[in-house]
Amino acid sequence: MLNTSKYPCGQTRREFVWRMGHGVAGLAMADLLFRDGFFRTSALAADSDETLNPLAPKPPQIMPRAKACIFLTMNGAPSQVDTFDYKPELEKYAGQPLPADRKYINSGGRKVGYLTPAWRKFRPGGESGLLISDYFPNVREHADKLCVLNSCHTDSHAHGSALVAMNTGKTLIGRPSLGSWAVYGLGTENENLPGYVVILDKRGGPISGQPNWGGGFMPATFSGTLFRPVGDPILDLRGPGHMTPQAQREQLDLLARLNERHLDERPGGRELAARMNSYELAYRMQSATPEAVDLSGETQATLDMYGVGRQPTDEFGRNCLIARRLVERGVRFIQLYSGGGHLEETWDAHAGIESNHGQHGAEVDQPIAALLTDLERRSLLDDTLVIWGGEFGRMPFSEGKDAPGRNHNPYGFTMWLAGAGVKGGMRYGKTDEFGFEAVENKIHLHDLHATILHIMGLDHELLTYFHQGREESLTDVGGEVIHDILG
Amino acid sequence: MKRILWSVLFSVGIAVHLGLVPVSAAADDGEAFFERMVRPILVEHCYQCHSGVNSEGGLLLDSHAGWRKGGETGASIVPGRPDDSLLIKAVRYNDDGLKMPPEEAGGRLTDEQIAALEQWVRIGAPDPRDTATKLGGMSVADAKTWWAFQPLPMADPEPSSAKIDQIIDRKLADVSITPTEPADKRTLLRRATYDLTGLPPTPAEVDAFLADRSPDAFAKVIDRLLDSPQYGIHWGRHWLDVVRYADTAGENTDRPLPHAWRYRNWVFESFNGDRPFDEFVRLQLAGDLIRSNSSDQDRNEGLIATGYLAIARRYGHDIDKQAYLMHEDVIDNLGKNLLGLTTGCSRCHDHKYDPITMEDYYALYGIFESTRFAFPGCEPKGQPRDLVPLLSPAQIDARMKPWEEQVARAKAEQEKLEQAAKRLLELRADSLQHIIPKTMVGEGARVPIKIVNVKLRKGEVLQLTVFPNGSHGADTTRIEWKIQEVGDDGRSWSVEDLIPVISRGNPLDVGDEARWCFLESTAGPAFLTQRLDSLPEHASLKAWKRSGDALSIFVNTDDQPVNVWTSLPAKAFFVHPEHNRPVAVALVSPIDGLANVSGAVTDVHPSGGDGVSFELAHIASPDYGEGLVELGGNSSSADIDPGPKPKIPVAYAVVDAKPINARFQRRGDPEQLGDEIPRRWLSVFGGEEIATSEESGRRELADWIAENPLTARVIVNRLWQWHFGRGLVATPNNFGSRGELPSHPELLEWLAAEFVANGYRMKKMHRLIMRTAAYQRSSRMMLPSIETDPDNRFLGRFSRRRLRAEEIRDSLLVFAGQLDPTPAEAHPFPDESTWTFTQHDPFNAVYETNKRSAFLMVQRQRRHPFLALFDGADPNASTPARQTSTVPTQALYFLNDPFFHAQAAALADRLAEFEDVDERLEQAYRLIFQRSPTEGERATGANFLRQYPAEAAEKWRAFARVLLASNECVHVD
DSSP states (O other), X not given: OBTTOSSTTOOOOOOOOOOOSSOOOSXXXXXXXXXXXXXXXXXXXXXXXXXXXXXXXXOOSSOOSOSEEEXXXXXXXXXXXXXTOOOTHHHHTTTSOOOTTOOOOOGGGOOOOOBOOOSSOEEEETTTTEEEETTOHHHHTTGGGEEEEEEEEOSOSSHHHHHHHHHHSSSSSXXXXXXXXXXXXXXXXXXXXXXXXXXXXXXXXXXTOGGGTOOTTSOGGGSOEEEOSSSOSSTTOSOOTTOOHHHHHHHHHHHHHHHHHHHHTSTTOHHHHHHHHHHHHHHHHHHHHHHHHOGGGXXXXXXXXXXXXXXXXXXXXXXXXXXXXHHHTTOSEEEEEEOOSSGGGTTOOSSOHHHHHHHHHHHHHHHHHHHHHHHHHXXXXXXXXXXXXXXXXXXXXXXXXXXXXXXXXXXXEEEEEESTTBOOSEEEOEEOTTSOSEEESOEEHHHHHHHHHHHTTOOTTTBOEEETTEEEOTTTTXXXXXXXXXX | OHHHHHHHHHHHHHHHHHTOOOOOTTOOHHHHHIIIIIHHHHHHHTHHHHETTEEGGGOOOSSHHHHHHOBTTBOSOOTTOGGGOHHHHHHHTOBTXXXXXXXXXXXXXXXXXXXXXXXXXXXXXXXOTTSOOEXXXXXXXXXXXXXXXXXXOOOOSSOOHHHHHHHHHHHHHHTTOOOOOBOOHHHHHHHHHHHHHSSOOOHHHHHHHHHOOSTTHHHHHHHHHHHSHHHHHHXXXXXXXXXXXXXXXXXXXXXXXXXXXXXXXXXXXXXHTTOOHHHHHHHHHHHHHHTTTSOHHHHHHHHHHTHHHHTOOOOSSSTTTTHHHHHXXXXXXXXXXXXXXXXXXXXXXXXXXXXXXXXHHHHHHXXXXXXXXXXXXXXXXXXXXXXXXXXXXXXXXXXHHHHHHHHHHHHHHHHHHHHHHHHHHHHHHHHEEEEEEEEEEOTTOEEEEEEEEEEEOTTOEEEEEEEEOTTOOOOOEEEEEEEEESSTTOOEEEGGGGGGGGGGOSSEEOSSSOEEEEEEOSSSOEEOOEEESSBXXXXXXXXXXXXXXXXXXXXXXSSSOEESSSEEOSSEEEEOOBTTBOEEEEEEOOOSEEEEEEEEEEEOOTTSSSOEEEEEEEEOXXXXXXXXXXXXXXXXXXXXXXXXXXXXXXXSOEEEOOOOOEEEEGGGOTTSEEEEEOOBOOGGGTOOXXXXXXXXXXXXXXXHHHHOHHHHHHHHHHHHHHHHSSOSSSOTTXXXXXXXXXXXXXXXXXXXXXXXXXXXXXXXXXXXXXXXXXXXXXXXXXXXXXXXXXXXXXXXXXXXXXXXXXXXXXXXXXXXTOOBOSOOOSOOOOOGGGOOOOSSSOOOOOOOOSBOGGGSXXXXXXXXXXXXXXXXXXXXXXXXXXXXXXXXXXXXXHHHOHHHHHHHHHHHHHHTTSSSHHHHHHHHHHHHHSSOOOHHHHHHHXXXXXXXXXXXXXXXXXXXXXXXXXXXXXXXO
């Protein structure tokens, strides 16, 4: 785990669980063993033991500020100058081109238009008076909780690769995602639920798909589990309708007996015990997961606050509420996508900022504000990190004369953090006068990732995974923690 | 300057190749001693932690200065005084606080090695490593002594499995591990059968093996399994793991590779045919060149083999712009896969640990830049190109010519018909009278026709045309249409009369002087030329249509209604217009006089919402009818369907392009080009340049790689790993200085030498390995070896393993009696001409099949859900060894997945063929576990079947699911 192993493959010596004679008889043997602390003691005795349950909670590397993280991913890239990065100069220079000395890749070879001021008005929020636009009037009420990072920049101007980079640190697919690193480093607090949950927009997934929540070269254990937006949240969570819980329990009991007998003849077969254990986890997951996403126990006031049952907030409101429920139940990393599928179904506002952000902002503003209120009210915000942002930002200029949309901009964009002791009511970093590129306290993806891991109690330089001859890490050779924003 | 350096390295490389240790003649005895006795120990046992950028405890042992300075605990060597030297203390292993090398890095050195180090210190620690000439991450001198680069020993004149056991047993004795007893025969058969074929043994095979008490019973089993075609599929799949085989390209749209399967199957066939491994390697790198002058079949095989290179991953939006990443993928894979070297590391900088430079990288790069890779297409450059035809130009001509001629003829005939139709149109324009102008037939409505005393001349035409309306949804239209001659003995004609004889022709002459024509009338009249004498599944329906279109005219000949998309009344005549495509029935009048016209038009498929329309026209020109009939005659005789363009079989392969040297890319950035780098072999192996200027250099590269002893070491290590679950070198893709050292160096060398000596034949190696006692041991874990050797490095037992993803799925299909063991070929991808994949809408599919799982379609950007769940190979990077994760979502699969349930149900059906419970239990256990149930298991099973709350068949399905989900089913001892 930590980069202290002398073994190139990161393998440390495994403590061996030795079962003399007959094992503990019973239906859910592994479960009993767990409750007896049998495995756990042995696991603790070992210097590192991930054979039996790779998701068991692990001590953080450094003092953690957050136990859990909710990443609100605005898929398609919201415009910073229309939301959280106020640029009065754009009003002054409206209708003029971006000065010629500013170099950029014109993504997709689209028309290049003229500097265009924010499509909605910015107003101060909270005591801090942070300026936030009318696309997020409800979030603005929480201005004092937000740490707005105005100087983010990234490595790609194409949605697919930029989102992969936002999630995995690199533009090329095949690396573990942020959530995978978190679960790999910290385990999960609730083994009846996956440690890393991803909920997509009903309109579809992000265009680069699964690699955004995959475990890359790590074992499947650390991949994000997709909670499907319709139907059962997890694939194969439910069997055929005719199979009653009682019938399934009988099958599992028989299975436990067969496996028990098999294990008795194979003392020391910890991988066998682990697999027995996984059936009991799966069995519990079948009830724990639907329970976690079942909102029927929430009060009407809570549902109303999140905008559940009303349009256009119903879907994202539900997802935010589920996210809170998952945090309460010990899930480590939750990622919610706003926007899915194509173009205007995402935040990809080529056709028009007002039409696009008007729609998507209205879908998420109230739910996000409700999530912040709710987390705070339940004293969860202190150890939950909330992240908001897209894969990049948008250009301060239009896509042609009087054209209402904006093109992609990886050079400067805004994300914000809240909770987990992050300083609220502040801005960090700056873009130039047009909001075109980050110029002060620039935050590269790697810096952002290093900071997020740090807040969760992980050191991005020590959190490594040995793969094909190399200690791999999320931030690779770069990345610095932004200490100035930590309270 | 650079050139001088190269020539130095070149000569050094040659020396290494020949196994010489080029010690300078001027070196004194001390330095000779260092080179001979000391340097190899340091390189092999110390450098991993104490060289280059790694300095555990602050100590470097890769230079004179390094040890003189020492580490955190002070100078490590005091020349002349071994007892005062920390290094000597550490290697003596007497001091509990300081033992080097540590256990996990190989443990205590041999007594001879320790003595050598002591002697070296005693004579003053002479060390010539003051100015190390670096080659990448290693000094030239160190690279010379690196174990994996040494020549192989002489092969054993009498190789036997016993020799292997001798080496293993000696090591076991060294570490005081008592090996386990031999596995029982059932376990051994299950192990060997899964090992060689990836499938479970059948009950009959178990019986036969148990009954065979001859001493060579197991040897016979091995031979039988090696002869099975399933062997090549399973072992070929191992190879596909390493070469990161996939059926899609991996760029932003993840385009399908419809021809990659030929390479996949060639790999399987190569294993089945026991192709010598050196040839296997050569063909994959340069089959197109090596086989260019061979027979058609051999030439094609050579082309298909280069699919190994062609399946390199593609990157980004416009993959031509990111070709440098594809080249990196190629260089990275061939390094790891064939040489066990991480060559890809040298794209942006010299290798940090191994003797590979950036120049080396771009020397190889030039070889691949001189190669034309098949192009899979990408979003801005739609369709594939540069696929390599598997036919000669003459053969292609022979297939294409007749088709092209047909196309030309069809075109000429078509033009003639269009001319004729144009003349008819002019004629019609002058003589058209609407008897009934265009009239709406509402949704599901019936509009009657009744017109009296139409004046006709012989040869004139009455035409009933049905039009679609806006929604073009309600298209099936019944027409009843009768023409009655006015007069006492007036004749009559009706479409109803045509129903039994409709197939006779178009124009249709039923021998009553009238001629009927079935037309499409979008522009001019066009005859429906394709006749369907019956429709699939509906024999009573007969139709006329144009090729490529839907049915236009059809009849129900049955005296019962037929249910298709709508209910078609008995004995009825239908017209079926489509969007923008009216359809007409025309009668060429036999009458000179008056006629009454009656009938009806009915929308019989109410669905689109706006019905249809029709009109009844009279074309009052006798010439028109004759012209129409003549056009019809020509249409049917001229109905040349050239058919689809003949498919020319192609391979997803590479061929040579114009040979060029690549230019150095500073920091791996293709925008920052530096000097031209000649194409050549890695400098550590001699750096030989490409001799010919006409070729890419792949031919030479293939030879260099195939003949390198490293290649033999790497593949025998893989063979060992695929048999035992762990390689002798536990990092099978890395034999460099960051890889693990071999657990049994002598054995690895012995095996590699034997492999080369036996002509690179895999099957001989399988026999040699599987006949060892080490292979046949029980997997029982025993104290204390379980604590001293938890990973079973020393092979005191056989390592139990979970089945691989493919084995799980194939086994389920076998137990269910559903497996189709024959090889699959192409995947059912959509036709290339239809591809419109984009970044926003990439290719994505899962194709079900009952073939072996090695034939599942493997996508790069979206993992196959089953393979991903059970740790299948990564299709984006070489997978040297499968991981085995255990997660609850896998358990959910065994609880709830529909495919799993279906296989369990099919197994239950198989069991149901046996009468009593006892016999069914017996069969189930024998099938899945290759043994009979114990008394206890019979009782447990019977009890479950009694109690389980479901009807009888479901009880057995539930029982089957439990057996299939059990640990015993998915593990091999």
